[in-house]
Amino acid sequence: MSSLPADISLDTLTPEAVAKTIDHALLRPDMTVDEVVEGCRLCARYKTASVCVRPCDVRVAAGELKGTGVAVGTVIGFPHGSSPASVKVCEALAAIDDGAEELDMVLNIGRLKSGRTGEVRSEISQVVRAAKERLPGCCVKVILECSLLTDDEKVAACRAAEDAGADYVKTSTGFSSGGATLADLRLMRASTDPATTRVKASGGIRTLDYLVECLQAGADRIGASATAAIVDDLRARKASAPSA
Template sequence: MSSSFIDSLTPEQVAGTIDHALLRPDMTTEQVVAGCRLCAEYQTASVCVRPCDVALAASVLAGTAVQVGTVIGFPHGTTSTQAKVAESIQALDDGATELDMVLNIGRLKSGDLAYVQKDIHDVVQAAKRKLPTCCVKVILECSLLTDDEKVAACKAAQDAGADYVKTSTGFSTGGATVADLKLMRGCTDPERVHVKASGGIRTLDDLLACLQASADRIGASATAAIVDEMRARKAPDAA
């Protein structure tokens, strides 16, 4: 990893790339509140909570710059398009400003790209009508796909108007890899679509490797440890 790349980043910039994930099914309300407060303290890009927690997160983070995100069709992507649209509208009504939707993996692997693209398109259109500034990210679940399928998924997401393509849910057989990030960046227009790395990013070095591979956002739950490590490396006596 390039030392000049690391030297060019500040702890604040690192925190500003993170979508802090609060998605475990066993999380208590108290843990969600604590996680949102951590986001406010560290000034992350966003918090990504379960759909049932959106209103709570929006309340806790009111008055901060932290965006409230949630997941749609999570974690398998197999709910109907109509259900994904309804879930998206409800999330926006509850205070979300970012949506991470799972594409229909089975339809993608069946070669039904028209279905996959329309599924994404309908969510994007509904979200943008409801909140024009809404950011829609499309989760591919790369560990279940061939490289050709990843490319097809990225192109479908781009053509459907998505803002991001994202590697993983963090709840399948694998997470973000540098190879996948480079592939996703290489087959999309950087002026139209951003790339989010998610899944298995637990250390600062993991995060930096993803950023160097052209990721724009990082999904992580080890936010405090990652940013604190960056602060330690940047400390005057670290050298």
Template sequence: MLPVNPTFENLTPEVVAKTIDHALLRPDMTTQDVISGCQLCAQYKTASVCVRPSDVSLAAKELKDTGVLVGTVIGFPHGTTTTQAKVAESLQALDDGAVELDMVINIGRLKSNDINYVRNDIAAVVQASKKRLSQCCIKVILECCLLTDDEKIKACGAAQDAGADYVKTSTGFSAGGATLEDLRLMRQCTDPSRVRVKASGGVRSLDELIACLQAGADRIGASATAAIVDEMRSRKQSQ
């Protein structure tokens, strides 16, 4: 469990690992790359692995009984698929063994100020997914680098109203990733008893991870998991 004010001094390598959703989303990854990534997650005991939809069954098999959760992405990376397609993709992912779903909002509809569409799009995924698997976790990707602060606030409100579990900064496949300013804004405009915050995109070092936690993040999407956790262990041992 995260301390109220996470710092290097009060964090442990184990707690740091449990903040990480290890990302295996590059389009050129082979099946062996996915298997190796899942083995790394099992070794480091991350919170979860986030794989491409077609890799969910494979990841679920590799991570069975390890305590590492399996997640995937929905409407990725642009968020422009129809609501019905996002729902179908979500239900397929749950049937394949995922328990966490990171869905991309419809960015164009948000920028058109069609907040009802954005809210209903999220709510449809939340309601259908939780009906299929009540304990599943829905994270809503805003793609903050494409949004104004006002749009970020509206997106957070839509996600909260729709019953999402997390708001997330980025896909990691657009013009920018997580920033501390965005994390603070997302934390300020959501109810922490209802919605958590995930930082994703560009978090590659231990100091960056800790800074994200201090800015309000609860989870970190990263691919540099081994480097981050190993750095934590090394620095703790040298104290």
């Protein structure tokens, strides 16, 4: 399911492969339309996997990135996950109609912590089913917000998301009390079937070295806003490396 080398390291990764792991995040609440356009153009230059924009910016991003091969993604129930399932379904369908191909939805954290895993699974299933009926091939990622969960709750969330047909489980929104940790990534990878469910690391990934560590810990996709700095760092290291 991944185009990454089996042996992930700075030696085996290319700048192009690293860029293709990144969902470039444009989610700051104060971001202007011009900044969104600029961020989309950066994604087109670097050939990232996707851009992840606010729901109000999906049409702008879809217009900017048409024909570039960069997918347009957005967030659902963001950042707290507390909207009713019916609202999340409406958000998902509206986003797809505006041009989104990937959806990063926040699960209902309070319901999960209440032990109501069946409700969490049902909600995810409703969003997944509606999204894939509207757009076959739509990629749905479920944000756990790991910094608010116990390890047992993280495992339960991973299994609920997998059972509901989600394509990814994701560590964080980047707007809570913590971001991606290597321990959480390893736990999420161990709690899901790699043949069906991938792992996305998001929150606090600002350097090339940490991105590589996240990939080594089991992540397939990386949410980041420091895309240019990360990819340019690898290009610089490759350029300065002594020839064999």
